[in-house]
Structures are given as C-alpha cells and as structure tokens.
Amino acid sequence: xxxxxxxxxxxxxxxxxxxxxxxxxxxxxxxxxxxxxxxxxxxxxxxxxxxxxxxxxxxxxxxxxxxxxxxxxxxxxxxxxxxxxxxxxxxxxxxxxxxxxxxxxxxxx
Amino acid sequence: xxxxxxxxxxxxxxxxxxxxxxxxxxxxxxxxxxxxxxxxxxxxxxxxxxxxxxxxxxxxxxxxxxxxxxxxxxxxxxxxxxxxxxxxxxxxxxxxxxxxxxxxxxxxxxxxxx
Numbered sequence: 251x252x253x254x255x256x257x258x259x260x261x262x263x264x265x266x267x268x269x270x271x272x273x274x275x276x277x278x279x280x281x282x283x284x285x286x287x288x289x290x291x292x293x294x295x296x297x298x299x300x301x302x303x304x305x306x307x308x309x310x311x312x313x314x315x316x317x318x319x320x321x322x323x324x325x326x327x328x329x330x331x332x333x334x335x336x337x338x339x340x341x342x343x344x345x346x347x348x349x350x351x352x353x354x355x356x357x358x359x
Numbered sequence: 360x361x362x363x364x365x366x367x368x369x370x371x372x373x374x375x376x377x378x379x380x381x382x383x384x385x386x387x388x389x390x391x392x393x394x395x396x397x398x399x400x401x402x403x404x405x406x407x408x409x410x411x412x413x414x415x416x417x418x419x420x421x422x423x424x425x426x427x428x429x430x431x432x433x434x435x436x437x438x439x440x441x442x443x444x445x446x447x448x449x450x451x452x453x454x455x456x457x458x459x460x461x462x463x464x465x466x467x468x469x470x471x472x473x
Contacts, residue, residue, distance in 0.1 A: 252401075259399070284461065293363070293449055293464030294402070339401060343460055346392070346417070351401035 253277050254342050256350035264358055269327040271353050273340030276321065280342035283316060285325050288337045288352070297338075298325070330357045362386070363465035365450055371471045378437040380468050382450030389455050391433035392462060393417075393425065396447040408433055409455070440472045 255274045263269045275283075281302045286294035300307040300314045300323065307314050313326045327334055335357050340350040366381035384391065390409055394402040394417075404417030406425040414425050422444060426434045433452075437444055447469050451462040 254401075256401070282460070286464075291368075291466065293451070293466050295464070296461045299461070346404060346407055347460070347462060348404070349394075349402035351399055 252350070253280075253348045254340055254350040256340055256353050258353050259351070260354045260356070262356045262358065263330050265332055266329045269325075269330045269334065269355055269357065271325040271327075271338050271340070271355065273323045273325075273350055274321060275323075275342045275348075277342070277344070277348075278318075278321065280344050280348075282343040283314070283323050284341040284343065284347070285312075285314060286339040286341060286349075288339065294339055327355075330355075332357045332359050363450060363452055363463050365448075365465040365468050367468050368466065369469050369471075371473065372437075372440050373473050374441060376437075376440050376472075378440050378470065378472075380435040380437075380448055380450075380470070382433045382435070382452075382465055383431055384433075384452035384463070385431065386452060386454075386463070387430065388452040388463075389430070390453045390460070390462075391427065392451040392453070393423075393433065393435045394449045394451065395419070396449055396467070402449065405435065440470075442472050444470065445472045446470060 284299040285297040287297045288294040316323045337352045363384045392407040393405040408427045424436045450465045453462040
C-alpha cells in the first residue's frame with residue numbers, strides 16, 4: 251500500500267510559466283516532507299523540504315505548500331525553465347522515507 | 360561534497376546467479392539505504408541500516424539480503440536472481456543528526472536478469 255502518491259505521471263509546461271506538482275499521503279504521523287529531483291542516469295538529488303509544523307517553505311524559484319488536513323503537498327516552480335525538466339519525487343519521512351512514484355516534468359522552450 | 364558510489368552502472372546476470380551490489384559513501388553517515396526504482400512505482404525501500412552490523416527490512420525485502428560490515432559500505436545481495444528483480448537499484452546515505460533526514464543518492468545500478 252503506497253503511503254505517498256503522485257497521481258500525475260507527467261506534466262508539460264511552457265518556459266516561464268508555473269509548474270505545480272502534487273502529492274498526497276496517507277500517514278498523518280509523517281513529520282517531514284521532501285522533494286527530490288532526478289535526471290536520467292543520475293540518482294535523485296534533494297530539492298526542498300518542509301516540516302509538518304509549517305505550511306509553506308520557499309527557496310528561490312521553488313515553493314512547497316503543505317495542507318495537513320487534506321494530507322496534500324505541492325511543489326511550485328516559478329518561473330519554469332527548460333533545465334527543470336526531470337522526474338520529481340515527493341517523499342515523506344518519519345523514521346525512514348517513503349517515496350511517491352514520481353512526476354516527469356517537461357518544460358518546453 | 361557528499362559522494363555515494365555504486366560498484367556498477369550496468370549489470371547483466373542470469374536467473375539463479377548470486378548478485379552483489381556494492382555501495383560506498385564518504386561522508387561518515389550513520390544511515391544507509393537500498394531502493395529499487397520501477398516505472399509507476401517510484402522508489403521502494405528494500406533494506407536500510409542505522410549502524411554497522413545493523414539492518415532493518417523495508418517494504419520489499421523478499422529475495423534480498425544486506426551486509427554492513429563497515430560504516431561506509433552497504434552491500435545488497437540477491438541470493439538467487441530472478442527476472443522480476445530486473446530494475447534500477449539506488450543506494451543512499453544520510454545522517455541522524457538534525458531533521459529533515461535528507462538522503463544522498465548514488466547514480467544507480469541498472470540490473471538486468473535474463
């Protein structure tokens with residue numbers, strides 16, 4: 251049973267526009283949520299995280315929003331750039347980490 | 360700069376063979392993890408270790424075992440490889456000091472079992 255779900259396998263946006271990637275989770279005990287980015291032939295790299303006691307964390311063009319009541323988080327990328335094209339994994343952490351299936355983002359020039 | 364290395368980028372084995380996947384990290388991290396990545400399923404945790412000689416099962420440990428004799432090295436063992444173990448295998452390391460427990464990943468080993 252997947253505790254972390256990313257229901258959109260792919261997303262395509264135009265350069266300069268906003269990219270919104272979504273993630274849902276089932277276990278209310280998770281205390282940290284993370285986003286990882288993966289390019290082909292490389293391992294995932296950490297992008298941004300948020301504690302369960304916050305509802306927003308911002309780092310440059312990347313913002314993560316957490317809605318605990320809905321058990322939902324999202325990653326906003328503004329403005330999107332072609333170099334952002336990658337697979338994005340949502341992860342939730344308690345003692346170990348659970349990952350979603352990933353969303354492939356394509357940013358078109 | 361954190362570095363996690365995996366012994367092979369690509370590996371082809373036959374059904375029934377014993378397979379060793381090696382992972383080494385150079386950041387003195389306590390925690391090490393093995394995942395497999397499959398399309399539509401994301402990263403699934405196979406085994407993890409919080410200390411030398413310690414191991415804990417993840418979500419899908421069946422058909423796998425691990426070994427952690429030294430802090431920097433975590434090995435994944437497929438006792439008798441099967442075709443359904445064809446996958447991308449990712450090793451990660453992390454520290455317990457502070458939260459979040461960010462993990463650092465190796466480049467992955469793409470294993471094909473024929």
